[in-house]
Amino acid sequence: MNFWIIAAAGAVLVTVLLTRALWRGATVPGPTRGEHDLQVYRDQLAEVEREVARGVLSTEDAARAKTEISRRILAADTSRVAQMQAGGAPSKPLMAVIALALVGGSLFMYSRLGAPGYGDLALKDRIAFAKTLRETRPSQADAIAGMPEVTVAPELSPEYQALLTQLRETVAKRPNDVQGQTLLAQNEARVGNFSAAADAQSAVVRLKGPDATTEEVVNYGELLIMAAGGYVSPEAEAVLRAVLTRDAENGTASYYWGLMLIQTGRPDQGFRIWDGLLRRGPADAPWIEPILGQIKPVADLAGVDYTIPDIGGSALPGPSKDDIEAAQDMTPAERMEMIGSMVEGLSERLATQGGPVEDWARLISSLGVLGQTDRAQAIYDNAIEVFADDPTATDVIKRAGERANLAQ
Numbered sequence: 385m386n387f388w389i390i391a392a393a394g395a396v397l398v399t400v401l402l403t404r405a406l407w408r409g410a411t412v413p414g415p416t417r418g419e420h421d422l423q424v425y426r427d428q429l430a431e432v433e434r435e436v437a438r439g440v441l442s443t444e445d446a447a448r449a450k451t452e453i454s455r456r457i458l459a460a461d462t463s464r465v466a467q468m469q470a471g472g473a474p475s476k477p478l479m480a481v482i483a484l485a486l487v488g489g490s491l492f493m494y495s496r497l498g499a500p501g502y503g504d505l506a507l508k509d510r511i512a513f514a515k516t517l518r519e520t521r522p523s524q525a526d527a528i529a530g531m532p533e534v535t536v537a538p539e540l541s542p543e544y545q546a547l548l549t550q551l552r553e554t555v556a557k558r559p560n561d562v563q564g565q566t567l568l569a570q571n572e573a574r575v576g577n578f579s580a581a582a583d584a585q586s587a588v589v590r591l592k593g594p595d596a597t598t599e600e601v602v603n604y605g606e607l608l609i610m611a612a613g614g615y616v617s618p619e620a621e622a623v624l625r626a627v628l629t630r631d632a633e634n635g636t637a638s639y640y641w642g643l644m645l646i647q648t649g650r651p652d653q654g655f656r657i658w659d660g661l662l663r664r665g666p667a668d669a670p671w672i673e674p675i676l677g678q679i680k681p682v683a684d685l686a687g688v689d690y691t692i693p694d695i696g697g698s699a700l701p702g703p704s705k706d707d708i709e710a711a712q713d714m715t716p717a718e719r720m721e722m723i724g725s726m727v728e729g730l731s732e733r734l735a736t737q738g739g740p741v742e743d744w745a746r747l748i749s750s751l752g753v754l755g756q757t758d759r760a761q762a763i764y765d766n767a768i769e770v771f772a773d774d775p776t777a778t779d780v781i782k783r784a785g786e787r788a789n790l791a792q
Contacts, residue, residue, distance in 0.1 A: 399486045425457045511773070514649030521648065524619040527612035528579055540575060548575065555584070562591045573607060582607035602627045602636050609640055616644035625776060632780040633742050635661060639671035641776065651685035653774055658682065660740020663693050727751065731763075741767075741777040745784035752788025760788045 432449050435441040441449070540548075548571055555564045569584035585604040589596045605623035609616055616624070621644055627637040642657035658675045665672070676692065683690035727750045734743060744767040751760035764785045771777035 399483045421456075425453050428453050510649065518648035521618065522615075524608060524612060524617040527615050527617050531579075531611070531613055548572075559587065560591060562588060565591065569603075569607070573610075578607055578611035582611045598627060598630050598634065601630070602634060605640065606636060609643075614643075616640055616647060620644075628776045629779065632745070632776070632783075633664075635664075635669055635671050639675065645774075646682055646685075650773065651682050652687070655679065655682045655686040655688060655690075657740065659690075659693070660742065664740065664742070727754065741771055741774070741780050744770075745780050748781070748784040748790070749787045752790070757788070757790070760785075761790050764788070764790050 429450060432441065432446050432453070436443065436446045551564070551568055551571060555561065555568045558564055565584045565587040569581045569588060572578070572581035572584060582604065585600070585607050589601055589604050592600065601623060605620050605627060608620040608623060612620070620640070624637045624641050624644070627634050628641065631637070638657055638661055642654040642661075644654075645651070645657070646654035658679050661669075661671055662675055662679070679692070680690065727747065730743060730747050730750070733739065734747060744763070748760050748764050748767065751757075751763065764781065767781045768778065771781060
């Protein structure tokens with residue numbers, strides 16, 4: 385409310401100053417052009433009288449001069465009156481319209497284009513706010529508590545519902561049966577009971593322990609997110625982190641990690657991850673379609689003028705079949721030259737367009753293989769700064785630095 389009072393007062397003050405200047409501009413003190421000419425002609429008449437008195441000018445010449453000067457005086461006076469009429473003060477209704485347009489128009493535009501009630505936040509403050517938001521966001525249990533109660537889909541046949549009920553009873557009696565928990569997770573997810581599916585999948589991951597596959601762990605994280613209606617809780621974040629620690633390029637985990645960053649006030653980092661997934665492809669990956677449906681507004685939040693890239697293939701395509709066949713006939717020096725050319729292309733693209741953390745790691749590792757340690761170190765240091773707020777990405781960069789034998 386205080387903002388609106390101050391904004392309205394400022395708009396009124398500016399309007400008063402402008403209308404006052406407009407009013408005074410029409411009645412500026414001082415002679416007009418016509419008044420100046422009249423004064424000149426009056427001086428000329430007085431000069432004619434003085435010259436007649438001194439005997440310099442004859443009476444006949446003086447009469448003719450006075451007649452001409454008088455004609456000019458009449459013309460100048462007519463011009464002066466016209467100027468005064470044309471330069472009159474604006475009408476009060478016109479000034480009221482101007483005031484209404486200035487005050488009302490400015491407030492209307494701000495209500496549409498501005499952010500009423502939202503304070504100005506510096507980048508440092510926004511990052512701190514996002515960190516606080518991420519640390520204090522609701523838990524998985526709180527998120528599920530706010531979800532509507534799950535009902536069995538009406539299109540399910542009575543036979544299927546009976547089998548599902550029997551499966552639930554069997555698993556309840558044999559909670560350590562991995563196969564039973566796996567089947568229960570799949571079928572609960574099939575009927576939309578994602579919370580129960582997540583519980584079953586959690587049991588699968590727990591029972592298998594270190595033998596649980598990356599796919600099984602990422603499925604658990606995805607079910608947690610689906611159970612919370614698309615919200616990435618701290619518990620789901622921990623699962624995603626475990627997946628990305630195993631496989632830094634896992635597409636499903638990377639998609640949801642980007643979603644988590646967007647939900648917690650860091651659309652800039654989330655956009656960078658999603659853009660990298662689009663560029664990496666493939667076009668039929670399950671995360672491509674949801675990214676395409678959301679990345680434009682995310683790019684706007686990130687302050688990026690974004691054009692969706694070609695998603696037909698990888699951001700850094702590997703060598704073609706012809707390249708591989710040609711490389712078989714190359715000498716070691718020629719192969720190194722070909723690799724160097726591909727690395728230069730990647731380096732140039734990252735320098736001009738940016739890219740996902742995987743491409744930065746690939747470039748650092750490749751430069752280490754080529755023996756360009758100083759250059760790899762410089763890019764490593766730059767990448768650490770770029771991804772400083774993303775622990776998972778930082779881990780990927782550090783592992784690349786280790787492979788390139790860089791100082792860390």
